[in-house]
Amino acid sequence: MSQVNLDCRGQNCPVPLVEVRKALKKAAVGDVIEVVGTHPSSKKEIPMAVDALEQQLLEVKDNGPEWIIRIKKVKG
Amino acid sequence: MTQKTTIVVHSGDMDKMFSAFIIANGSMAMGMEASLYFTFWGLNRLKKGGLDKGPLSKMNMLGLGRRMVRQRMEKANVAKLEQMVKDFKELGGKIIACEMTMEIMGIKKEDLRLDWIDEFGAVGTYVNEARRSDITLFI
Numbered sequence: 001m002s003q004v005n006l007d008c009r010g011q012n013c014p015v016p017l018v019e020v021r022k023a024l025k026k027a028a029v030g031d032v033i034e035v036v037g038t039h040p041s042s043k044k045e046i047p048m049a050v051d052a053l054e055q056q057l058l059e060v061k062d063n064g065p066e067w068i069i070r071i072k073k074v075k076g
Numbered sequence: 077m078t079q080k081t082t083i084v085v086h087s088g089d090m091d092k093m094f095s096a097f098i099i100a101n102g103s104m105a106m107g108m109e110a111s112l113y114f115t116f117w118g119l120n121r122l123k124k125g126g127l128d129k130g131p132l133s134k135m136n137m138l139g140l141g142r143r144m145v146r147q148r149m150e151k152a153n154v155a156k157l158e159q160m161v162k163d164f165k166e167l168g169g170k171i172i173a174c175e176m177t178m179e180i181m182g183i184k185k186e187d188l189r190l191d192w193i194d195e196f197g198a199v200g201t202y203v204n205e206a207r208r209s210d211i212t213l214f215i
Contacts, residue, residue: 010153011153011155012152012153012154012155013098013102013154014098014101014102014105014155015155017101017102017105017106018101018102018104018105018163018167020105021104021105021106021107021167022163022166022167025167048106049105049106049107052106052107053106053107054107
């Protein structure tokens, strides 16, 4: 089990969403993906995608102008 | 069964290419499948070197409007179409090229980006994709 860090700061639609999907594809079950970004809509849309993909949302938090989302891959 | 988005890419306009690939990639990011059917002017964008050569659908002004929109896109850090196609393929998206358009416009297979195209087909291929789709769009 490992952690994958994704830096999507400054990236626009649909890049953060797509990068999370790519990372989830590559990750192993049990891995945690931590993505940091600034694109406002992605902060609410990444959790929607996590839900649709039936993965586990661990945390959504703000860090100044940035947001940090942590996702655990629970399904292959 | 996995949900699916099927889009007819009829327009070859630059802005509409962005719409098509953003929706397709967004669909796959949300766990769906995506299938793009390129026909008429859209097929020109699958020609070698043709991907980002489309005009702007409105206020193109002989390319001036297009250049302005491209600059604004660059400033907003919008991903390049080339990158969007790369992501599209990586996420398992399917591209179908319309054979009738090839015939009408005199486009040969070797003129096209065969590394992107999964299938050549006609309306039956499109309907077969669309009838099993949850989202269908004509762009």
